[in-house]
Amino acid sequence: MALVKPVEYEDAPPAVRAVYDDIRATRNTDYVNNFWKILANDPATLARTWQETKSAMAAGALDAMTKELIYLAVSVTNNCEYCIHTHHAAAKAKGMTPSMFAEAMAVIALANANNRLANGYRIDVDDRYRGPA
Amino acid sequence: MALVKPVEYEDAPPAVRAVYDDIRATRNTDYVNNFWKILANDPATLARTWQETKSAMAAGALDAMTKELIYLAVSVTNNCEYCIHTHHAAAKAKGMTPSMFAEAMAVIALANANNRLANGYRIDVDDRYRGPA
Amino acid sequence: MALVKPVEYEDAPPAVRAVYDDIRATRNTDYVNNFWKILANDPATLARTWQETKSAMAAGALDAMTKELIYLAVSVTNNCEYCIHTHHAAAKAKGMTPSMFAEAMAVIALANANNRLANGYRIDVDDRYRGPA
Amino acid sequence: MALVKPVEYEDAPPAVRAVYDDIRATRNTDYVNNFWKILANDPATLARTWQETKSAMAAGALDAMTKELIYLAVSVTNNCEYCIHTHHAAAKAKGMTPSMFAEAMAVIALANANNRLANGYRIDVDDRYRGPA
Amino acid sequence: MALVKPVEYEDAPPAVRAVYDDIRATRNTDYVNNFWKILANDPATLARTWQETKSAMAAGALDAMTKELIYLAVSVTNNCEYCIHTHHAAAKAKGMTPSMFAEAMAVIALANANNRLANGYRIDVDDRYRGPA
Amino acid sequence: MALVKPVEYEDAPPAVRAVYDDIRATRNTDYVNNFWKILANDPATLARTWQETKSAMAAGALDAMTKELIYLAVSVTNNCEYCIHTHHAAAKAKGMTPSMFAEAMAVIALANANNRLANGYRIDVDDRYRGPA
Numbered sequence A, B, C, D, E, F: 001m002a003l004v005k006p007v008e009y010e011d012a013p014p015a016v017r018a019v020y021d022d023i024r025a026t027r028n029t030d031y032v033n034n035f036w037k038i039l040a041n042d043p044a045t046l047a048r049t050w051q052e053t054k055s056a057m058a059a060g061a062l063d064a065m066t067k068e069l070i071y072l073a074v075s076v077t078n079n080c081e082y083c084i085h086t087h088h089a090a091a092k093a094k095g096m097t098p099s100m101f102a103e104a105m106a107v108i109a110l111a112n113a114n115n116r117l118a119n120g121y122r123i124d125v126d127d128r129y130r131g132p133a
Helices: A014-027 A034-039 A043-057 A064-078 A081-093 A098-120 B014-027 B034-039 B043-057 B064-078 B081-093 B098-120 C014-027 C034-039 C043-057 C064-078 C081-093 C098-120 D014-027 D034-039 D043-057 D064-078 D081-093 D098-120 E014-027 E034-039 E043-057 E064-078 E081-093 E098-120 F014-027 F034-039 F043-057 F064-078 F081-093 F098-120
Strands: none
Touching: A014 A034, A014 A043, A034 A043, A034 A081, A034 B098, A043 A064, A043 B098, A043 C098, A043 D043, A064 A081, A064 A098, A064 B064, A064 B098, A064 F098, A081 A098, A081 B098, A098 B034, A098 B043, A098 B064, A098 B081, A098 E043, A098 F064, A098 F098, B014 B034, B014 B043, B034 B043, B034 B081, B043 B064, B043 E043, B043 F098, B064 B081, B064 B098, B064 C098, B081 B098, B098 C064, B098 C098, B098 D043, C014 C034, C014 C043, C034 C043, C034 C081, C034 D098, C043 C064, C043 D098, C043 E098, C043 F043, C064 C081, C064 C098, C064 D064, C064 D098, C081 C098, C081 D098, C098 D034, C098 D043, C098 D064, C098 D081, D014 D034, D014 D043, D034 D043, D034 D081, D043 D064, D064 D081, D064 D098, D064 E098, D081 D098, D098 E064, D098 E098, D098 F043, E014 E034, E014 E043, E034 E043, E034 E081, E034 F098, E043 E064, E043 F098, E064 E081, E064 E098, E064 F064, E064 F098, E081 E098, E081 F098, E098 F034, E098 F043, E098 F064, E098 F081, F014 F034, F014 F043, F034 F043, F034 F081, F043 F064, F064 F081, F064 F098, F081 F098
């Protein structure tokens, strides 16, 4: 059970309700998931984290599904159970097929392995890869 | 300086040369980067790692640039200097623009933050996100 | 369930009982938590870990609650479920309010994000921040 | 060398200059460190990261130096060279003495060790530490 | 519950059955554990991961139990619950006694602590330890 | 350059000299490496860390070289440059051959990959691997 209690809409102060309303409008759903209800115990962090998430995850130069895959790669590497479940669902909602997920997992595993080969052998960066483009 | 010396083509045994040749053919370049030259001290690991990398990074259900972004997300999270430099270059070669890289970095930072909010508050996974699809 | 069984006081050898007694005296409680009962399977590690913990967590130049917040920051970053629960409780016992915990969580999330921006962009340390004070 | 070039004030667009000006005013210094000059390549991330940092690091229920110590604990655990140097300097500027730093480092080391003892033995959380307060 | 369903032998395509058969033959048991049944949703990753695991974990210059201890050290550091349970069992099957496990855990804890002391103080590598042997 | 200055023998207080003397006697060398000279700025942490290291790394149920391999596995996973260099040297001094190191690196890479497959797919621990032995 979480360290603090979720804040339900009917018990929430106006600043929290405004965030919940924006989450619902942005995602076109009535459901507000536990992440936001727990953060709502600290309205300032709730508001900042939602703005940050809404901005960073919106389609831009990268499409929204690619951003979910990047988010999943981080969450799997850090072993965040909550984030893996929710962003696996989000990626599927944005078009990720089982094959895409399987390939993403294979790349995540490979990168975690190769990161240690490079770090462990203390491999020098080739001159051609150094410096700003 | 790396813990072991890079193995140059002219000093390499046939099994290592075969891998170098395949790297060159697959990537359409003469350049073999330090990662492979260091792994070549252990020909079995070199051969397996190259096969694994070649298979996992090839375009499939996901395109090659998306796979590079996933690889970068892992490497940045783990702080693998070598891998960040080389896969930043690889992603650019496969079409990543500066805007795409900036957006990917923003998602990587966000996910690393939110992972800790979810883990730190011990947020319970919502029932709807649990279990196989 | 833990990989080994907890060692209860009545079954413990004298060296383990001495540690349990010191834990109780130092913390002014009869309760010995699972961490120590599991470590007791290896009395040498139990004794060293308790001495280390007792010394490092005692008030000194930093007060005891600040040390608990630092401990929590590490535990959240590493996702140690056991340590988050126990040191959240310890920090509260030493005066951490819900607002303090919320602010600490916001800093932990921020630092985890900014760490990746700095590492991922390979940002050079400014000359003025280098070297011993 | 960083993957992108720092953006100097004289070359910066108005939105970036506004952030630099606020950094200078908030910190009461002319110096803008590399972190912000590199992020400035992506003005949206620069603005969000600065707002987040300014809000989260300001004194509140926790004083500013305690927040720097928490930030350091995360940065040391993740091995962010840039962040260790800059936040070591920031913590000193806010009153951290060498003894405080030494004690913080001892707690960081201890927590990283004990996190693995708890995770590795799969120690069950004691009932009394579970659930919201 | 896992994100995808385990693939049972009777429902598996021939390529997956071949891997299951090889696992059984190599390990001299009828039991195929969940790790492989889940990976079987992606037969290419299953085949590559099994080959890699079979090769890397086989006795060579290092005996099989030592390799299990190294695997455990990584899994404890990363907090992989599944891997800790299965490789703790595998190490025991290959001769790891409770004392050996306790000593390994003590070294894992120590290394995680000392890693942070070295990284956090930014300790310079002594000249004598640099460079290839 | 390290955040604090190394403490040389001739400038060290008696408590620090006693540790240096014990390091030299235990290792049968005159050389005291930077790790200890930096920790010496905090004599209490120096003394505790040395005692802990001396105890945990001594041959017992596991031989000294196996302990160095476990230490290396943690250090490579965490990317501690200092620790990789020094414990690579220590392992060699205790009998690690290039083949042993190469095999250890292959296991470390494999485990880091498989940890993410297990965590990312949220694979359930098989009943037979649960609970104390």
